[in-house]
Amino acid sequence: MAAAEQASSQKSASTWHGIVLQTxxxxxxxxxxxxxxRVLTTLIKDLHxxxxxxTFPTAREEEAVGIVSGAWxxxxxxxxxxxxxxxxxxxxxxASLAVPYQIPLIMFVSERGTLGEFNYGQxxxxxxxxxxxxxxxxxxxxxxxxxxxxxxxxxxxxxxxxTQAPVALILSPxxxxxxxxxx
Amino acid sequence: MTSTxxxxxxxxxxxxxxxxxxxxxxxxxxxxxxxxxxxxxxAAGHRPENFYMLGSMGLAFPIALGVALAQPKRRVFAxxxxxxxxxxxxxxxxxxxxxxxxxxxxxMDNGIYQITGSQPTxxxxxxxxxxxxxxxxxxxxxxxxxxxxFERLIEQSKQAAGPTLIGVxxxxxxGTGTTRRDPVQIRERxxxxxxxxxxx
Numbered sequence: 001m002a003a004a005e006q007a008s009s010q011k012s013a014s015t016w017h018g019i020v021l022q023t024x025x026x027x028x029x030x031x032x033x034x035x036x037x038r039v040l041t042t043l044i045k046d047l048h049x050x051x052x053x054x055t056f057p058t059a060r061e062e063e064a065v066g067i068v069s070g071a072w073x074x075x076x077x078x079x080x081x082x083x084x085x086x087x088x089x090x091x092x093x094x095a096s097l098a099v100p101y102q103i104p105l106i107m108f109v110s111e112r113g114t115l116g117e118f119n120y121g122q123x124x125x126x127x128x129x130x131x132x133x134x135x136x137x138x139x140x141x142x143x144x145x146x147x148x149x150x151x152x153x154x155x156x157x158x159x160x161x162x163t164q165a166p167v168a169l170i171l172s173p174x175x176x177x178x179x180x181x182x183x
Numbered sequence: 184m185t186s187t188x189x190x191x192x193x194x195x196x197x198x199x200x201x202x203x204x205x206x207x208x209x210x211x212x213x214x215x216x217x218x219x220x221x222x223x224x225x226a227a228g229h230r231p232e233n234f235y236m237l238g239s240m241g242l243a244f245p246i247a248l249g250v251a252l253a254q255p256k257r258r259v260f261a262x263x264x265x266x267x268x269x270x271x272x273x274x275x276x277x278x279x280x281x282x283x284x285x286x287x288x289x290x291m292d293n294g295i296y297q298i299t300g301s302q303p304t305x306x307x308x309x310x311x312x313x314x315x316x317x318x319x320x321x322x323x324x325x326x327x328x329x330x331x332x333f334e335r336l337i338e339q340s341k342q343a344a345g346p347t348l349i350g351v352x353x354x355x356x357x358g359t360g361t362t363r364r365d366p367v368q369i370r371e372r373x374x375x376x377x378x379x380x381x382x383x
Contacts, residue, residue: 031249031252031253033277054252056277056280056281057277058245058273058274058277059271059272059273059274059276059277060271060273062239062241062242062245062271063242063245063271063273063274063277064245065242065245066239066242066244066245066246066248066249066274067245067246067248067249067252067277068249069242069246069249070214070234070245070246070247070248070249070250070251070253071249071250071252071253072249072253073234073249073250073370073373073374073377073379074212074249074250074253074254074257074374074377074379075253075254075377075378075379076249076252076253076254078249092238092239092240093238093239093242095238096237096238096239097236097238097239097242100237100238100366100367101366101367101369101370102366102367102370103370
């Protein structure tokens with residue numbers, strides 16, 4: 001391994017966004033539409049910088065879900081990045097597309113609304129997320145620890161693909177640092 | 184290409200136009216939006232390259248974009264109602280950004296939510312969907328003046344250097360058939376049609 005590549009690999013192995021990027025790549029997930037979030041900034045920048053990925057913003061989260069659903073049915077794997085309030089717009093598309101058509105929709109949700117939230121609206125909308133996931137019996141994990149991230153993300157992606165079921169991976173402020181008032 | 188203003192275009196019929204489109208297809212993908220749009224696609228003759236939506240109003244173009252990105256060598260058609268597209272106008276900007284040349288979008292515009300009781304859409308009578316598409320960055324957007332023009336625009340889209348959007352004014356008739364609402368079977372057959380999977 002070239003020295004530069006090794007250094008880059010070590011850097012990516014030590015950050016949550018580096019691990020997410022490498023886990024996506026290892027699972028051949030090339031298509032990554034997103035609606036941005038401050039917490040996701042570095043991950044989004046690094047995805048754009050890596051020619052392996054086709055990554056772009058969409059106007060709404062459900063649009064991104066439609067895109068990766070179509071791509072998966074045509075043989076290309078994808079994942080959607082969003083924040084908590086974006087997830088709150090998805091109940092209809094989850095219940096009428098991803099779940100009934102058995103599509104392995106992979107979602108990374110950066111969690112706002114808890115552990116130091118400063119916006120009451122975000123705090124309230126966050127509380128709708130897990131009840132929506134549970135009401136559809138959807139697989140979801142809240143990732144809080146760096147040392148558990150790769151295991152949870154890698155295994156969950158593989159499970160989504162093999163069981164043809166959607167999964168939400170919630171990136172806790174405990175993992176990412178979250179967004180605080182002074183940022 | 185010149186765009187023809189909606190009010191100078193003939194009022195056509197969704198099923199007739201869908202039949203005309205399907206008659207000329209080989210291995211192209213077709214994504215049918217919810218309700219009448221996919222009912223008429225179903226009635227025009229089922230083929231494994233067709234995908235029928237049973238909900239998620241407004242996502243026919245995004246789903247088609249995903250198919251077009253995954254299989255750049257396959258032509259992808261998307262059929263969507265005007266009311267559905269109004270739910271997801273932002274997707275026109277996304278499609279303009281990615282600009283897949285293998286994507287042809289058809290907007291079936293009757294200005295009403297026919298399936299829920301023919302109530303007018305908020306756009307009826309004053310919002311020009313083709314102009315919205317052009318303003319979103321989809322330069323290759325135009326109204327079909329009549330059936331022959333529709334067929335010409337469909338053919339022309341196959342050689343286009345970017346995505347194509349075709350607006351068609353349609354009457355207030357309901358869909359002709361009813362899609363069999365089995366989402367897993369629809370998806371499995373579509374994946375077979377896309378060459379991704381063999382049917383067991």
